[in-house]
Amino acid sequence: MDQTQTSPHITPTTALLLALLYSSSVALQEHLYTPMLLPLLLLGWFQKESLLSIFKRLFFLNTLIAIVVLSMLWQKNYDLALLVFLRSNFILMFILMLFQGKDEFAIAIAMHRLRLPHKLTSIFFFTAKSIFLIKREFSLFKNTLHVRGFTPKTNILTYKTMAGFVGILFIKALERSVLLQKAMQLRGYCGEVYTLEEHQAFTKQDTLLALITILSLLWRQGALI
Amino acid sequence: MSCSVNIKNLSTSRDGVCLYENVTLDVSHKEKIAIIGPNGCGKTTLLEIIAGLRSQEMGTLELFHQPMLKLDDFKAMRHLIGYLFQDSDNQFLAPIVEDDVAFSLLAGGASKEEARLKTTMILQDLGISHLAKKIVYHLSGGEKKLVALAGVLITEPKLMLLDEPTNGLDHAMQLRLVEILCKIDKSIIIVSHHKEFIELVVEKIYEITPEGLKCSLNPKNGSHHHHHDHTHDHSHSHTH
Numbered sequence: 001m002d003q004t005q006t007s008p009h010i011t012p013t014t015a016l017l018l019a020l021l022y023s024s025s026v027a028l029q030e031h032l033y034t035p036m037l038l039p040l041l042l043l044g045w046f047q048k049e050s051l052l053s054i055f056k057r058l059f060f061l062n063t064l065i066a067i068v069v070l071s072m073l074w075q076k077n078y079d080l081a082l083l084v085f086l087r088s089n090f091i092l093m094f095i096l097m098l099f100q101g102k103d104e105f106a107i108a109i110a111m112h113r114l115r116l117p118h119k120l121t122s123i124f125f126f127t128a129k130s131i132f133l134i135k136r137e138f139s140l141f142k143n144t145l146h147v148r149g150f151t152p153k154t155n156i157l158t159y160k161t162m163a164g165f166v167g168i169l170f171i172k173a174l175e176r177s178v179l180l181q182k183a184m185q186l187r188g189y190c191g192e193v194y195t196l197e198e199h200q201a202f203t204k205q206d207t208l209l210a211l212i213t214i215l216s217l218l219w220r221q222g223a224l225i
Numbered sequence: 226m227s228c229s230v231n232i233k234n235l236s237t238s239r240d241g242v243c244l245y246e247n248v249t250l251d252v253s254h255k256e257k258i259a260i261i262g263p264n265g266c267g268k269t270t271l272l273e274i275i276a277g278l279r280s281q282e283m284g285t286l287e288l289f290h291q292p293m294l295k296l297d298d299f300k301a302m303r304h305l306i307g308y309l310f311q312d313s314d315n316q317f318l319a320p321i322v323e324d325d326v327a328f329s330l331l332a333g334g335a336s337k338e339e340a341r342l343k344t345t346m347i348l349q350d351l352g353i354s355h356l357a358k359k360i361v362y363h364l365s366g367g368e369k370k371l372v373a374l375a376g377v378l379i380t381e382p383k384l385m386l387l388d389e390p391t392n393g394l395d396h397a398m399q400l401r402l403v404e405i406l407c408k409i410d411k412s413i414i415i416v417s418h419h420k421e422f423i424e425l426v427v428e429k430i431y432e433i434t435p436e437g438l439k440c441s442l443n444p445k446n447g448s449h450h451h452h453h454d455h456t457h458d459h460s461h462s463h464t465h
């Protein structure tokens with residue numbers, strides 16, 4: 001069994017392809033139709049355990065969308081405001097639910113399996129790797145502050161500590177990149193990425209979700225707006 | 226005598242501070258040695274010099290009797306040298322365990338069939354077959370170390386440079402590593418603080434001092450009978 005994915009067994013490749021398909025069609029179509037909700041419902045059912053955390057993230061992302069929507073309301077452009085709001089939330093919901101429980105490496109693996117150009121795939125993977133390592137550095141630092149009894153306040157000590165930390169992050173990132181170059185030299189990297197995997201096992205959930213998504217995008221009935 | 230590494234009068238400094246002078250070190254074919262010394266004394270730096278990742282200030286370095294004058298000279302030696310980083314995260318070049326283990330082999334032009342076969346074998350040898358399809362960054366520190374080691378062993382390097390290989394390994398894993406390293410019939414240079422561990426693996430221990438290397442024979446592991454002890458009762462796939 002493919003172990004690169006967590007509970008809802010949607011393979012990274014399917015996730016990446018469907019995310020591109022759904023978001024581009026929803027973004028580019030003139031109207032939104034009721035059937036577009038179907039894949040969201042299906043995904044919601046797949047992800048029923050983590051819906052709460054998904055909605056939390058959606059809520060935070062909506063604070064950004066709110067700025068755009070409010071500016072349209074200001075211009076009394078009510079229809080457009082609603083359309084923008086719905087459109088972006090459809091896409092966000094779809095992507096959040098699809099990639100819930102997957103990380104940046106899943107996307108790198110998907111790109112690899114889709115046989116995208118080596119340059120693109122390796123850049124993406126090495127970026128993902130760097131982000132992962134910096135994230136870990138960051139959480140280590142937070143833990144250090146925590147166990148050493150530091151509470152952030154609006155005072156000079158806090159700013160100094162944070163500034164120092166940002167500096168350290170830069171240095172660490174630089175060091176990591178030097179080490180990455182060394183690893184490439186030692187292990188004979190010559191611009192290509194390899195995989196031993198030949199065939200991909202698609203799951204039942206993959207097929208179901210792909211079918212529903214494609215159907216929902218073709219079935220242009222019942223315009224919402 | 227045929228040697229894997231000959232170092233003569235090597236001196237190194239970093240940021241203008243001299244780390245050591247007049248380091249002389251010979252590692253013969255299939256010999257296992259350890260380099261010890263306090264934190265920051267330049268153990269990693271020395272390994273990096275031997276691997277051609279950093280140039281030395283003074284002195285000469287020969288690998289397999291070839292003088293290494295410029296960093297370019299090391300290119301021809303790359304496939305003979307295996308290097309295990311102190312922090313395994315730096316080692317990985319592919320997201321999935323089996324792809325990373327096979328990396329150097331595939332980069333060296335091996336066929337997929339061969340790579341798949343060898344990967345399966347090496348993962349089995351190290352007892353980590355169950356990790357084959359996992360994402361490397363989701364593993365524990367000890368598991369990462371073994372995966373990194375598998376990626377080094379797979380090309381069957383003639384000289385292995387291991388930087389603190391027991392870091393993050395629990396006791397059982399350490400014993401497994403001892404077993405694995407004892408079975409390998411190649412030159413190995415281990416950098417480690419871990420006295421009990423290196424005493425089980427190596428024949429000679431060198432201590433880094435500002436004046437150079439101080440050699441001592443390992444009391445617990447006399448060189449020659451040791452080889453025999455281990456090569457007789459295990460037949461081993463990747464060592465021959």
Ligand SMILES: Nc1ncnc2c1ncn2[C@@H]1O[C@H](COP(=O)(O)OP(=O)(O)O)[C@@H](O)[C@H]1O
Binds near residue numbers: 267
């Ligand atoms: N990136 C670096 N830039 C400058 N000096 C460094 C760097 N890395 C290590 N050093 C210095 O080089 C010395 C040797 O480091 P290293 O070889 O990593 O020591 P060891 O592995 O024995 O702990 C240390 O004193 C350290 O301060």
Ligand SMILES: [Mg+2]
Binds near residue numbers: 268269270311388
């Ligand atoms: Mg070190």
